[in-house]
Amino acid sequence: MAIKLVVDSTADLSQDIIEKYDITVVPLNVHFGDEVFKDGVDLNTESFFAKLQNSEVMPRTSQPSPGDFYKVYTSLLAEGHSIISIHISSKLSGTYQSAVIAKNMLEDADITIIDSKSASLGLGLIAYQGAKLIKEGKGVKEIQEILNKIIEDQLICFGVDTLEFLQKNGRIGKASALIGTLLNVKPILTLNSEGIVAPLGKVRGKNKVIPYLVEKIKEKFNDDLVNVAIAHALTPEQKDELLAYAIQELNISEILEGNIGSVIGTNTGPGVIAIVAHKKIV
Structure with missing residues (x-):
């Protein structure tokens, strides 16, 4: 069958x-x-x-x-x-x-x-x-x-331009959303072991988002062989930069690339960049 x-x-x-x-x-x-x-x-x-x-x-x-x-x-x-x-x-x-x-x-x-x-x-x-x-x-x-x-x-890490959409759609609380209003602070989020949106960290300046995302993946997997996916919402240049940085820093078996669609985009807004990884099992 x-x-x-x-x-x-x-x-x-x-x-x-x-x-x-x-x-x-x-x-x-x-x-x-x-x-x-x-x-x-x-x-x-x-x-x-x-x-x-x-x-x-x-x-x-x-x-x-x-x-x-x-x-x-x-x-x-x-x-x-x-x-x-x-x-x-x-x-x-x-x-x-x-x-x-x-x-x-x-x-x-x-x-x-x-x-x-x-x-x-x-x-x-x-x-x-x-x-x-x-x-x-x-x-x-x-x-x-x-x-x-x-x-x-699996570990998923993503940076957003604003927490407004996540807050208005009930994915995070108002207190967490205030972080995203601070001058030049870029929130970094994850999905925890239960599959709930959770804060992972924050960086000051857009140029620090990509190194931070890859650093978090590397912290977990070190030199293990990993499968990776990279997604973005209207940030193709950032996607290319993240891809190049991930290839340089991680031991990658396979990479998927893609656009964040309308349902996820409703909850995050534009300007999202994300990386996902898991240890290669088979």
């Missing part, structure tokens, strides 16, 4: 990877007032941030419904597939819970649902490793065990 991989759109995977590994993507929703857009379908990174800059209302996001997952799962099951479904941190979105509800509607279906405790290319990197394991012919149980090890091991 073939295994099919399902992810949600917050994985921010490139179309090339989605097509190469035949990954099914379930989109989240982005709301601008009464307008509703499917992430990655009706809005790409460029169109989202253009709309954000011209909008008078703060966008919000919502998870796919259990019915959305039910349709995807029943279609794949009808083709005779087992399913591994990997999703954004359950502490950041109700997406994982929607997937669980859909699974429970399908008694005895061969569906494995995984909480990545991550987001954006953090989730994308986990899903990518899962896709490669499927292609290698590994079984569901072995893949789940390996992915859980990756989830436990």
Whole structure:
């Protein structure tokens, strides 16, 4: 029985990877007032941030419904597939819970649902490793065990221009958001072991963000061989600089690059630069 991989759109995977590994993507929703857009379908990174800059209302996001997952799962099951479904941190979105509800509607279906405790290319990197394991012919149980090890091991670090979006969307408190208003202070954040946004540090000056991000990755992994992902929101020059610095300082097996999509962008705003890493396991 073939295994099919399902992810949600917050994985921010490139179309090339989605097509190469035949990954099914379930989109989240982005709301601008009464307008509703499917992430990655009706809005790409460029169109989202253009709309954000011209909008008078703060966008919000919502998870796919259990019915959305039910349709995807029943279609794949009808083709005779087992399913591994990997999703954004359950502490950041109700997406994982929607997937669980859909699974429970399908008694005895061969569906494995995984909480990545991550987001954006953090989730994308986990899903990518899962896709490669499927292609290698590994079984569901072995893949789940390996992915859980990756989830436990993964470190995600990101710098933001402002904490306004995270605060307004309820991802951090007002007190934490005040840090970002200090002159020339750039907050550095992470997702902790529970998959919750947490402060990692702060630097004074934009030029110190990239060295700090790579330093934090190096502190954890030293010279271990790592898989890395780098993501950005309208900061291509910073992305290139981070990529070059990471290659220089880290012992990298493989690198993914990508844009931060509209759902994650709703919560972070533009100007985000992120690096994710985990020890190469297979």
